[in-house]
Amino acid sequence: MPIVHNGAVTSCVFFAVSGNSYSAGTFISSTVGVPALTHSFCKQNNPAVQTMDPSEVEFLAEKEMVKIIPNFSLDKIYLIGGDLGPFNPGLPVDVPVWLALNLKQRQKCRIVPPEWMDVEKLEEIRELERKEDAFTPVPSPYYMELTKLLLNHASDNIPKADEIRTLVKDIWDTRIAKLRLSADSFISQQEAHAKLDNLTLMEINTTRTFLLDSLNCMYKLRSNLQPGSNKGKALDY
Amino acid sequence: MFVTDIRKEFYDVVVNQRVALLISSDIDALCACKILQALFHCDQVQYTLVPVTGWQDLGTAFLEHKEQFHYFVLVNCGANVDLLEMLQPDEDSVFFICDTHRPVDVINVYNDTQIKLLIKQDDDLGVPSYDDIFRDEDEEDGDDSGNESDLGSEPSGKRRRFDEILFDYEQYEYHGTSAAMMLFELAWVLSKDTKDMLWWAIIGLTDQWVHDKITHMKYVTDIATMQRHVSRHNHRNEDEENSLSIDCMRISFEYDLRLTLYQHWSLYESICNSCYTSCNFKLWSLNGQKKLQEFLADMGLPLKQVRQKFNCMDISIKENLRDVIEESSNKYGMKDIRIQTFGVHFGFKNRFLASDVVHAAAALLESTEKDESASDTFIKALDCLSRSNLERLHLGIDLAKKKLIAIQQTVASCICTNLILSQGPFLYCYLMEGTPDVKLFSKPMALTLLCKYLLKAFVHSTRNKRCKLLPLIMAAPMDVEKGTVIVAGIPPESETSDKKNFFGRAFEKAAESTSSRTLHDHFDTSIIELKTEDRTKFLDALITLLS
Numbered sequence: 001m002p003i004v005h006n007g008a009v010t011s012c013v014f015f016a017v018s019g020n021s022y023s024a025g026t027f028i029s030s031t032v033g034v035p036a037l038t039h040s041f042c043k044q045n046n047p048a049v050q051t052m053d054p055s056e057v058e059f060l061a062e063k064e065m066v067k068i069i070p071n072f073s074l075d076k077i078y079l080i081g082g083d084l085g086p087f088n089p090g091l092p093v094d095v096p097v098w099l100a101l102n103l104k105q106r107q108k109c110r111i112v113p114p115e116w117m118d119v120e121k122l123e124e125i126r127e128l129e130r131k132e133d134a135f136t137p138v139p140s141p142y143y144m145e146l147t148k149l150l151l152n153h154a155s156d157n158i159p160k161a162d163e164i165r166t167l168v169k170d171i172w173d174t175r176i177a178k179l180r181l182s183a184d185s186f187i188s189q190q191e192a193h194a195k196l197d198n199l200t201l202m203e204i205n206t207t208r209t210f211l212l213d214s215l216n217c218m219y220k221l222r223s224n225l226q227p228g229s230n231k232g233k234a235l236d237y
Numbered sequence: 238m239f240v241t242d243i244r245k246e247f248y249d250v251v252v253n254q255r256v257a258l259l260i261s262s263d264i265d266a267l268c269a270c271k272i273l274q275a276l277f278h279c280d281q282v283q284y285t286l287v288p289v290t291g292w293q294d295l296g297t298a299f300l301e302h303k304e305q306f307h308y309f310v311l312v313n314c315g316a317n318v319d320l321l322e323m324l325q326p327d328e329d330s331v332f333f334i335c336d337t338h339r340p341v342d343v344i345n346v347y348n349d350t351q352i353k354l355l356i357k358q359d360d361d362l363g364v365p366s367y368d369d370i371f372r373d374e375d376e377e378d379g380d381d382s383g384n385e386s387d388l389g390s391e392p393s394g395k396r397r398r399f400d401e402i403l404f405d406y407e408q409y410e411y412h413g414t415s416a417a418m419m420l421f422e423l424a425w426v427l428s429k430d431t432k433d434m435l436w437w438a439i440i441g442l443t444d445q446w447v448h449d450k451i452t453h454m455k456y457v458t459d460i461a462t463m464q465r466h467v468s469r470h471n472h473r474n475e476d477e478e479n480s481l482s483i484d485c486m487r488i489s490f491e492y493d494l495r496l497t498l499y500q501h502w503s504l505y506e507s508i509c510n511s512c513y514t515s516c517n518f519k520l521w522s523l524n525g526q527k528k529l530q531e532f533l534a535d536m537g538l539p540l541k542q543v544r545q546k547f548n549c550m551d552i553s554i555k556e557n558l559r560d561v562i563e564e565s566s567n568k569y570g571m572k573d574i575r576i577q578t579f580g581v582h583f584g585f586k587n588r589f590l591a592s593d594v595v596h597a598a599a600a601l602l603e604s605t606e607k608d609e610s611a612s613d614t615f616i617k618a619l620d621c622l623s624r625s626n627l628e629r630l631h632l633g634i635d636l637a638k639k640k641l642i643a644i645q646q647t648v649a650s651c652i653c654t655n656l657i658l659s660q661g662p663f664l665y666c667y668l669m670e671g672t673p674d675v676k677l678f679s680k681p682m683a684l685t686l687l688c689k690y691l692l693k694a695f696v697h698s699t700r701n702k703r704c705k706l707l708p709l710i711m712a713a714p715m716d717v718e719k720g721t722v723i724v725a726g727i728p729p730e731s732e733t734s735d736k737k738n739f740f741g742r743a744f745e746k747a748a749e750s751t752s753s754r755t756l757h758d759h760f761d762t763s764i765i766e767l768k769t770e771d772r773t774k775f776l777d778a779l780i781t782l783l784s
Binding site for chain 2: 071106107108151155156158161162
């Protein structure tokens with residue numbers, strides 16, 4: 001089963017199967033914050049079940065808080081996830097993104113862009129990302145989803161929206177390129193484990209299927225190279 | 238009664254209720270509907286949308302929904318008849334009518350409880366005062382058919398005066414401020430107006446101009462009102478440093494050419510198929526074609542460029558095109574080739590003028606595909622007004638091009654074969670059944686457009702001074718199986734025309750006197766359906782009536 005994390009996923013640990021041992025499957029785990037729920041998902045035959053849909057990741061991203069300026073007034077509301085409000089016209093208040101977008105579409109508020117959604121800051125982050133070989137800390141654990149949601153629905157409240165979109169895409173492209181490079185060297189050097197810090201859930205989700213499928217294939221190929229081994233056919237992990 | 242505070246008396250009343258929206262089939266009504274739907278979505282008001290094409294449709298829709306709804310909003314229908322008498326509603330049904338048809342029926346004006354008119358009390362309403370029309374309780378309310386009482390001479394003298402006043406009031410039919418603009422003002426008062434709603438209001442106004450429903454003066458005044466809103470919206474978000482995203486909608490005032498759809502077509506085709514240029518050049522004649530070639534040569538536009546798609550024309554030609562064309566057209570007697578309008582611009586590719594959208598939506602609304610019912614076309618036309626349905630809009634533009642070409646060809650053939658006959662007090666033209674594209678003209682809006690173009694062309698081509706001042710009646714086959722024709726009448730063509738149409742009453746009287754089988758179903762009383770066999774006697778009656 002894929003591991004669903006409650007907080008930010010900031011590092012991944014990969015375990016590869018070496019030629020002989022076939023008990024440990026490959027799995028991804030988090031080592032930060034939330035107790036790592038590492039379950040191996042060997043015995044699953046269908047790799048597709050092991051991924052998350054990007055829309056599910058976006059759903060999780062909508063829980064992030066963002067500042068809005070409402071134009072209506074409402075007392076404090078008590079929801080299962082927490083308390084929100086009170087809302088007074090003209091006074092900024094923190095709400096989850098899902099509520100902010102709904103209010104914006106009903107023309108009941110104005111969205112204030114998050115602090116990191118600024119051209120200079122993003123340019124700095126982009127330069128840093130291009131210089132470093134490892135992954136740099138991200139402005140927000142859901143930076144890609146928030147950019148997409150806020151720029152699609154509230155681009156009239158965000159100054160220089162087009163430049164921000166380009167900058168965030170640049171940062172994303174650089175990070176994905178690094179991820180691919182790292183996965184490539186991991187496989188070709190047949191490493192046993194790797195540790196990557198500062199990855200976001202969306203980036204992990206993007207590589208998840210490909211990486212796991214390719215590690216499975218490698219395992220099958222490697223185990224078939226040794227004729228007469230104890231198991232008759234290769235097991236999918 | 239007229240609603241004075243549209244927010245308190247209309248919006249605050251319906252915002253907590255379920256509402257039935259009965260929308261007429263014209264582009265202004267569609268735009269008004271979009272604005273109202275957007276407002277309802279913001280406040281999560283439950284509503285049911287019912288398109289209606291005529292009085293019968295309105296009656297059936299009302300009967301279907303009267304059990305579940307108490308509040309009905311009628312857009313572009315219902316103001317010019319006695320609604321309560323026609324629909325016979327219960328005591329607690331309330332009707333909000335936002336209609337451009339004038340004159341407003343006096344019963345609707347003076348009813349205090351059930352009928353609320355979302356209409357501005359302009360100067361041009363001219364409603365007779367209460368005492369002039371209504372008598373004591375024991376006498377019937379006056380209406381224009383006249384009472385046949387044989388009371389004493391003094392009351393009957395008074396009644397004759399009332400009848401006269403009412404007759405004068407209801408004789409001419411015309412149109413008032415666009416319904417989309419009225420509902421945009423409601424949105425503005427609620428501070429919920431967006432650029433999308435502003436664009437829809439502009440399209441509603443342009444629809445009135447394209448289909449010749451309002452005078453030029455009124456169009457210019459309303460454009461000025463819209464221009465104030467446009468500048469307000471443009472200054473709200475944009476300044477030097479923080480430029481708006483390219484995907485945001487930008488509306489701009491344009492003093493653009495009167496060439497229909499020219500930015501989505503080639504310049505040459507647009508000149509050939511626009512009413513203004515085609516009539517001034519008289520493009521149905523060889524002489525006219527030559528003049529057109531001269532005109533293009535005069536401007537220095539190579540034929541190859543001019544026949545290309547507009548977007549692919551040379552940039553150097555496109556840059557000063559408007560000024561160059563204006564200069565040259567002044568030499569050829571076309572002083573008003575430019576008209577004030579608005580254009581919208583979003584994304585990198587998408588630029589549309591308001592008239593483009595009007596033509597596209599009208600073509601979609603009246604498309605004559607076999608398996609499309611009236612509600613299908615209504616929904617398609619409604620969809621093409623949203624920014625997210627650009628393919629539908631482009632499809633509409635293609636259909637509009639075909640429609641315009643068909644209109645021009647029909648006009649050319651009518652003029653060349655002298656199909657327009659002067660019947661004395663009016664001109665008359667009948668489209669035979671085998672005419673190409675005659676199916677397109679079985680729809681009211683397309684037929685009125687054809688009438689307008691034909692009359693303009695006729696005025697330019699005839700030498701008979703008297704004929705230039707006559708109105709035009711046109712008949713085209715409507716339903717071949719039922720054997721009916723659609724008959725439309727338009728007022729005479731003139732520079733300062735006030736667009737007041739008397740054919741509504743004339744048709745009614747003629748039909749009565751000859752007991753022809755007619756159906757006055759359309760909301761514009763100047764368009765009726767008539768059995769083909771009764772055509773001649775109906776026309777004769779009209780001639781005697783109007784002489």
